[in-house]
Amino acid sequence: MIDFLTVVFLVYTFISLYFIIAYTLVYTFNKKRFFETPTSKNKLTLSIVVPCYNEQETIGNTIKTLLDLDYKHLQKIIVVDDCSTDNSFSIMKKYANQYRQVMVVQTPRNTGNAAGAKNYGVKFANTDLIGFTDADSFPKKDSVRKMVGFFDNPKIGAVTSSVLVKNRNKLIELFQAVEYKVIAFTRKLIGIVDAIYVTPGPLALYRKSAFDEVGGFDKNNWTEDIEITWAIVKAGYKVEMSLTSEVYTVAPDNWKQWFKQRLRWNVGGIQTLVKYKNQFLKKGMLGSFIIPFFLLTWCISLFGIAILIYRFVRTIIVRYLSTLYSIHAETAILRFSEINLTPNILVFFGGISLILSTIFTLFALYYVKEQDFKKYGFIPIVGFMFLYLLAYPFILIGSFYRYFKKTGKW
Amino acid sequence: MVKLGNPKNALWEALLITIVIFTLGLLFGIGYENNKVNQINEYYLNSEVSLMDSFSLSNIMDLNISDCSSLINNQMTFADKIYSESQILDNLESAGKITDNLQEIHTKYDALRTFLWISTIKTYNQCKGNFSVIVYLYNYNTNDLVEKAEQATWSRVLSDLKEAYGSKVILIPIAADSNLASLNSLVDNFNITSYPAVIINQKHVITKIPSVGDLEKYLN
Numbered sequence: 001m002i003d004f005l006t007v008v009f010l011v012y013t014f015i016s017l018y019f020i021i022a023y024t025l026v027y028t029f030n031k032k033r034f035f036e037t038p039t040s041k042n043k044l045t046l047s048i049v050v051p052c053y054n055e056q057e058t059i060g061n062t063i064k065t066l067l068d069l070d071y072k073h074l075q076k077i078i079v080v081d082d083c084s085t086d087n088s089f090s091i092m093k094k095y096a097n098q099y100r101q102v103m104v105v106q107t108p109r110n111t112g113n114a115a116g117a118k119n120y121g122v123k124f125a126n127t128d129l130i131g132f133t134d135a136d137s138f139p140k141k142d143s144v145r146k147m148v149g150f151f152d153n154p155k156i157g158a159v160t161s162s163v164l165v166k167n168r169n170k171l172i173e174l175f176q177a178v179e180y181k182v183i184a185f186t187r188k189l190i191g192i193v194d195a196i197y198v199t200p201g202p203l204a205l206y207r208k209s210a211f212d213e214v215g216g217f218d219k220n221n222w223t224e225d226i227e228i229t230w231a232i233v234k235a236g237y238k239v240e241m242s243l244t245s246e247v248y249t250v251a252p253d254n255w256k257q258w259f260k261q262r263l264r265w266n267v268g269g270i271q272t273l274v275k276y277k278n279q280f281l282k283k284g285m286l287g288s289f290i291i292p293f294f295l296l297t298w299c300i301s302l303f304g305i306a307i308l309i310y311r312f313v314r315t316i317i318v319r320y321l322s323t324l325y326s327i328h329a330e331t332a333i334l335r336f337s338e339i340n341l342t343p344n345i346l347v348f349f350g351g352i353s354l355i356l357s358t359i360f361t362l363f364a365l366y367y368v369k370e371q372d373f374k375k376y377g378f379i380p381i382v383g384f385m386f387l388y389l390l391a392y393p394f395i396l397i398g399s400f401y402r403y404f405k406k407t408g409k410w
Numbered sequence: 411m412v413k414l415g416n417p418k419n420a421l422w423e424a425l426l427i428t429i430v431i432f433t434l435g436l437l438f439g440i441g442y443e444n445n446k447v448n449q450i451n452e453y454y455l456n457s458e459v460s461l462m463d464s465f466s467l468s469n470i471m472d473l474n475i476s477d478c479s480s481l482i483n484n485q486m487t488f489a490d491k492i493y494s495e496s497q498i499l500d501n502l503e504s505a506g507k508i509t510d511n512l513q514e515i516h517t518k519y520d521a522l523r524t525f526l527w528i529s530t531i532k533t534y535n536q537c538k539g540n541f542s543v544i545v546y547l548y549n550y551n552t553n554d555l556v557e558k559a560e561q562a563t564w565s566r567v568l569s570d571l572k573e574a575y576g577s578k579v580i581l582i583p584i585a586a587d588s589n590l591a592s593l594n595s596l597v598d599n600f601n602i603t604s605y606p607a608v609i610i611n612q613k614h615v616i617t618k619i620p621s622v623g624d625l626e627k628y629l630n
Contacts, residue, residue, distance in 0.1 A: 002508055002510075006508065010436075013432075014428060014432050017428050017431065017432060018424055018425060018428040019424075021424040021427050021428050021431070022420060022421055022424035022425075024424075025420040025423055025424050025427075026417055026420045029417065029420060030417050192417045193417050193418045193420065193421060194418070289421075314555060317555045317559075318555050318558050318559045318562065319559075320559075321555065321556060321559030321560075322558075322559040322560075322562040322563050324559075325559060325560060325562075325563035325619050326563050326566055328619065328621075329563055329566070329567050329619050329620065329621045329622075330621040330622065330623070331563070331566045331567050331570050331621070331622065332566055332570070335566055335569060337497060337569070338562075338565075340501045340504055340505065342501045342502055342504070342505035343505065344439075344443075344505035345435070345436070345438075345439030345442065345443070345508055348435070348438075348439065349435060349439075352435075
């Protein structure tokens with residue numbers, strides 16, 4: 001009989017093979033859609049809301065890049081100060097005094113999250129579309145114009161963009177630069193099958209009527225950008241991804257901040273899943289694909305890491321004991337004959353999966369073009385694939401712990 | 411906007427393609443493992459012939475036609491042969507993931523090795539101990555980590571001993587949990603309560619891992 005671990009390995013191989021093949025098919029049959037930038041015929045008006053809390057280092061540049069946007073019907077840039085304690089508010093005021101397009105508002109008291117500030121800013125918007133940019137993000141000049149055209153289709157409720165990393169000096173920043181590009185490419189792929197599950201904060205546009213219909217951002221959710229995407233999909237709208245619309249954001253530059261950010265993302269994901277659990281396997285992409293996809297990813301990560309730890313600990317114990325015994329018996333602690341190089345079917349399947357995943361990563365990096373940056377080099381790509389990704393399951397474990405510690409319920 | 415067929419079909423198409431590729435991969439794997447089984451089976455048949463030959467030689471001894479040295483040499487060669495085959499078998503077994511044919515062959519080999527052990531007992535008694543017979547009894551199906559570590563160490567110590575003493579030692583590793591009546595009957599004579607255990611020259615039973623130097627004391 002096949003042993004349990006072999007079955008687990010084969011199941012994992014099957015799933016990874018499935019996604020690689022699905023992505024390949026989606027790409028092959030929809031190549032033309034990847035770089036589409038439909039031109040809007042409807043002259044849709046737009047307001048962009050920028051929530052800001054203590055972002056004095058970046059807020060000025062963010063406003064500047066928004067003023068440089070080449071979308072003609074951008075009416076207002078609403079910068080929301082969420083009662084910053086630094087110099088952010090005076091910087092915003094300076095821009096508001098100088099540019100008619102810039103409107104600065106301040107929340108009556110600190111809302112404690114981006115959702116609160118964003119919802120507050122939307123109250124001052126009365127346009128066809130509503131956009132959001134984080135206060136440390138910098139959309140490219142043509143990014144918004146390339147996104148708006150998608151809204152000519154009345155079924156489109158939201159459009160997201162390619163979020164890329166601005167700071168690329170440290171290794172952790174380079175890992176994220178690689179990661180964000182792969183995510184952008186993957187998001188476009190899943191967008192083609194209407195399965196986008198997040199419209200990230202650095203740059204996203206929403207049809208105002210859809211935004212109002214779902215009641216805006218959920219202030220209780222740690223990732224309001226995931227939650228609103230699910231709400232929009234649930235309401236029957238589609239979400240598009242404009243791969244050529246680039247926005248550069250400041251990524252965490254140390255592991256502690258990075259871990260904190262990822263924990264927040266995952267806890268938000270859990271909150272969203274709990275909120276929409278009744279949609280599981282219901283008709284529509286949310287119930288039939290997005291939620292199962294989310295769950296599958298989590299199960300694979302958690303179960304995979306549990307198996308890996310189990311195997312690792314067992315091997316370490318056996319190695320440790322046999323080394324002790326061998327030293328005591330005055331014999332070699334490892335003999336060449338013990339190294340088994342006989343190939344097996346799992347090596348074959350694992351090798352195929354590894355090769356395909358590498359090709360996918362390299363293809364994504366090649367495909368998502370960036371004009372202003374040098375290439376990463378070999379180390380960040382290899383490090384991303386073999387070290388960085390290994391951290392995902394641990395973050396997930398931490399997130400579940402945080403979630404249950406905070407709420408104490410499912 | 412570019413109009414194309416329903417892209418969601420790709421998800422189902424991908425599932426079908428994955429099933430086909432995966433099934434082909436599994437079939438390839440089964441074929442590959444069966445090929446290895448055939449290879450080992452050939453070794454086994456060869457070993458069976460050698461054992462019969464050794465057994466016949468032992469019977470000739472009873473007729474006083476042959477001498478001890480040719481019988482010992484014959485058994486030594488045969489033991490070395492199946493010892494090296496057992497290492498190949500071990501490697502193939504740990505590489506065999508989807509078929510369990512190799513486990514059956516392992517049991518067959520254990521039967522063969524038990525037969526060799528019986529044969530060496532006879533030879534040892536007839537030839538007045540010019541050589542040493544070391545029977546290494548271990549558990550094939552164990553999940554106990556301490557036992558696994560002990561067995562790994564025993565293998566190293568016995569390999570060192572065999573390397574040092576070459577043609578003076580017949581080393582016979584047998585899985586004690588093979589459930590062979592002949593083996594169980596033999597082992598019962600030694601009152602062994604835990605594995606791994608080593609029996610040297612039918613006299614000494616050792617269960618604590620010694621050094622090569624310690625084992626040397628028991629050799630002829």
